[in-house]
Amino acid sequence: MKRYAYYGLFACFGAQMLFSCSGRNFVPGKDFALADMVQTIPVENVMYDSAWNIWCGSLVEGYDGKYHLYYSRWPRESRHESWISHSEIAYAVADRPEGPYQPVNVALGYVDSIRWDGAMAHNPYIIKYDGKYYLYYVGTKGTHMAASERLQPYGTEWWTRRNTQRVGVAVSDNPAGPWKRLDQPVLSNSADTTAFDAMLVSNPAVCVGRDGKFVMLYKAVCKNGMLRGGKVRFSVAFADSPTGPFVKTNKLIFQPEDPNASMVAEDPFVWYDKKCDRYFAIVRDVVRQFTGKESGGLALMESEDAVNWRPAPHPKVLPPVLHWSDGSTYDANKLSFERPFVFFDKDGIPQLLLGTFSVNNNGIRREHSFNGRVPLKITDKKD
Structure with a gap:
């Protein structure tokens, strides 16, 4: 287990109905920060593989009573930046939400060089609805590449592939698959070349909201005459069905204080609390605009309509330093904590x-990466 401590293992969390609109006498985010709920992390609460870079992590309790985890992975030898060309979405199962998880298969992988999502699959986001499972993801177009092959990071072909990112959804009756992909993206870039999402769309987060409407938060990049594109922004779209069509609001959310800033947030997790009749989201606070410098870099946001968002009164989701059960620590402020996803128990807690x-090794930034599961506990403690 010390191996995990050496690599500085850490994790992100995801959930629904964090707030005590459920009859408690305190409200996380209102009365105190969610960061106060973070517990010591058991060193076994990880999805680790020495041969793979592991990214993302989306978890659902199945109709079968088991727990189903979907995560991105790509060969470690291809380096971190090869997510754009090599990523696939893998699937694992457990008897308990905290694990241990047994890898089962590849849910979504390479298909061909023709399909819009044929080259790779990334950023899984799983929901269950009306007896089926819906796996949202990001796909790109391009030829197959072996693990030993590597695009020049941020070179012409790297950016070209990155710019083909679109949002898809795959549907299955069984969490182990097979998965039926749609022939077209469920959300695509705008045809208006001046739009904020004219270059690409990615980073989907989906929930069932008020009146049964499906809400999708997504990341977008605009065109600016350069191959890499311009500003990174977020918006929201709505649908009546989990497979769309998703109708864009074209409303920018999680806006930076500086309108010229390149990027301020990413990696949303979103849910709707029926008892509060309110939407909540956790985002990566890239420049600490919402939570300040002394935080773990995740911010809690709230909204009445999923369109107009503001930071919660106590927006910190993570402390700057996380503690492992073997006594080691992970500096979330320095090394970052990404792709949050909260899992709730049957009582909505x-x-x-x-x-x-x-993990930074031998002078290489993000030489390796892992997914982890951070325990949360609600107490009556207030700030």
């Missing part, structure tokens, strides 16, 4: 925060 942490 947040139980686990899933997420990705990075």
Whole structure:
């Protein structure tokens, strides 16, 4: 287990109904920060593989009573930046939400060089609805590449592939698959070349909201005459069905204080609390605009309509330093904690925060990466 401590293992979490609109006498985010709920992390609460970079992590309790985890992975030898060309979405199962998880198969992988999502699959986000499972993801177009092959990071072909990112959804009756992909993206870039999402769309987060409407938060990049594109922004779209069509609001959310800033947030997790009749989201606070410098870099946001968002009164989701059960620590402020996803128990209480942490080795940034599961506990403590 010390191996995990050496690599500085850490995790992110995801959940629904964090707030005590459920009859408690305190409200996380209102009365105190969610960061106060973070517990010591058991060193076994990880999805680790020495041969793979592991990113993302999306968890659902199945109709079968088991727990189903979907995560991105790509060969470690291809390096971190090869997510754009090599990523696939893998699937694992467990008897308990905290694990241990047994890898089962590849849910979504390479298909061909023709399909819009044929080259790779990334950023899984799982929901269950009306007896089926819906796996949202990001796909790109391009030829197959072996693990030993590697695009020049941020070179012409790297950016070209990155710019083909679109949002898809695959549907299955069984969490182990097979998965039926749609022939077209469920959300695509705008045809208006001046739009904020004219270059690409990615990073989907989906929930069933008020009146049964499906809500999708997504990341977008605009065109600016350069191959890499311009500003990174977020917006929201709505649908009547989990397979769309998703109708864009074209409303920018999670806006930076500086309108010229390149990027301020990413990696949303979203849910709707029926008892509060309110939407909540956790985002990566890239420049600490919402939570300040002394935080773990995740912010809690709230909204009445999923369109107009503001930071919660106590927006910190993570402390700057996370503690492992073997006594080691992970500096979330320095190394970052990404792709948050909260898992709730049957009573709607947040139980686990899933997420990705990075490992720097031999002078190489993000030489390796892992997913972990952070325990959460609600107490009557207030700030």
